[in-house]
Amino acid sequence: MGEPDPEIEARRIASVARDRVRFEEEALALADQVYRVARRLVRTREEAEDLVQETYARAFRSWRSYTHGTNLRAWLLRILTNLNLDRGRKVQRTPDIQPLEEGDYYLANRMAESQGEQALDQDMVVERLSQDSIVTALSSLPDNFRDVVVLVDIGDFGYADAAQILDIPIGTVMSRLHRGRRLLKQQLAEEALR
């Protein structure tokens, strides 16, 4: 064991540099998708932009802790959701005491009441809900529920990835998703079908 062979050392450094460039390029290629999730997790576009920038700054610093070949989008979103928590978002409302919680079919039933059963056969029936009302309803969900609904319904993550990103058990993902979607549909029914 003497001095490291300078040629081997140079090759090692070059190889690390290549890995790093590859990591950065792969991460940047996902920026649109990361932004889309961020945009629904926070209220304003400015907050979403800040959050995405902070996420990439941290990702580029800690790129060595990413294992090549694993889900990079999930890895980035784990950083993002942690940063979002660190931003000290407001204390959680306690969803357990919300009085009314309708079933899974609530919105469909309300639509059927106002448009007729057959209306449910048309894809377009959902377009009676305005896009704004969906965005508003999503942003009104308690934070814990919104995180899960956004990751699964907008980010298109499976339960296992969502659980890993948020560092919660899969069962919790499923129950929050279930209640979150019920609340969402309840809200949509109240707001859009008045």
Next chain:
Amino acid sequence: MSHGPCDKCEELLQGYLDREIAETERAQAESHLDGCEYCRRRYRFEVSLRRYVRTTSEERMPPGLMERLTQLRSVEG
């Protein structure tokens, strides 16, 4: 009520929509849907709603953000 709320089918809805359901349960849901127009219409509605919720979020990054992200790289350009 002329058609029951089909509790079991409603319970399977989430896993079915998320493609996170055991094969036996999927078969169970599908055989129920085959014979139950009430649930079939509601599943269909849920599928459309999911798609629609997703389209409300198909928002591209604001111009300039990509540039700022690129500047955060260790080696620029």
